[in-house]
Amino acid sequence: MIRHLLITSAFLLVNTFIFATTANAEEGSANASGMVAEFCNLGNPIDGNLGVDAPSNPTTLSSSASGGRAATVDITCNGDATLTISKPVQTKFLSGQTVFLSENLTARAKNSTFGVNVSSESISTSANIFPGTSGVADMTLEVNMEARNGTQKISPGDYKFTVTITSTP
Numbered sequence: 001m002i003r004h005l006l007i008t009s010a011f012l013l014v015n016t017f018i019f020a021t022t023a024n025a026e027e028g029s030a031n032a033s034g035m036v037a038e039f040c041n042l043g044n045p046i047d048g049n050l051g052v053d054a055p056s057n058p059t060t061l062s063s064s065a066s067g068g069r070a071a072t073v074d075i076t077c078n079g080d081a082t083l084t085i086s087k088p089v090q091t092k093f094l095s096g097q098t099v100f101l102s103e104n105l106t107a108r109a110k111n112s113t114f115g116v117n118v119s120s121e122s123i124s125t126s127a128n129i130f131p132g133t134s135g136v137a138d139m140t141l142e143v144n145m146e147a148r149n150g151t152q153k154i155s156p157g158d159y160k161f162t163v164t165i166t167s168t169p
Contacts, residue, residue: 038079040129040167045073048143050159058154061147071143073109073165078136081129081169085109087120088145092160104148107163111139120163129167141165 051067053060063070075083088105109127110117114137118127131137143163147154 038077038081038169040075040077040081040169042165042167043074043076045071047071048145050145050147050161052154059149059151061154061159063144063146071145071163073141073143074139075129075141075165075167076136076138077129077131077167077169079131079169081137081167082126083109083116083118083129083141084126084166084168085118085120085143086164086166088147088161088163090147090159091162092158094157096155097157097159098149098152098154100147100149104150105146105161107143107145109141109143109165111141114139116141 048063048071049067049069050061050063051065052058053062053065055066062068085107087102088107089102090100090105093099106119106121108117108119114129116127116129116139129137143165145161145163147159147161
């Protein structure tokens with residue numbers, strides 16, 4: 001009986017040491033990481049109007065002429081970005097109305113505060129946006145457009161044009 005008790009005690013002692021070594025807690029650390037992607041959002045576009053440069057001899061439609069108003073679009077960028085502007089595209093005209101040649105259509109987007117001035121007629125149709133120390137560029141771009149018909153009068157009618165602005169962070 002003492003021998004049986006001694007073997008049982010030895011078995012319990014061995015099990016205690018085995019379990020004691022496997023039950024130790026390990027210290028460690030957990031890491032977390034994240035990434036904030038650069039972005040530029042364009043929103044809140046407001047259409048502009050084109051006025052006639054000379055009502056008695058209408059050869060040019062322009063947002064800066066009497067009755068005209070620049071279009072606007074809001075842009076928010078959290079990093080450096082490149083802004084591009086397309087040549088205007090005539091999207092509406094009826095039979096008998098003036099069809100403008102692409103080379104006679106121009107657009108310009110600007111924001112003086114951020115030094116943005118990009119034109120569809122220049123060799124480089126892009127401008128850089130730098131948010132500066134605030135880390136975010138939040139601005140309204142003013143978009144002006146002009147449609148010229150040389151020395152020919154523009155036929156009466158309702159004309160529509162589209163200008164595309166693209167931002168690339």
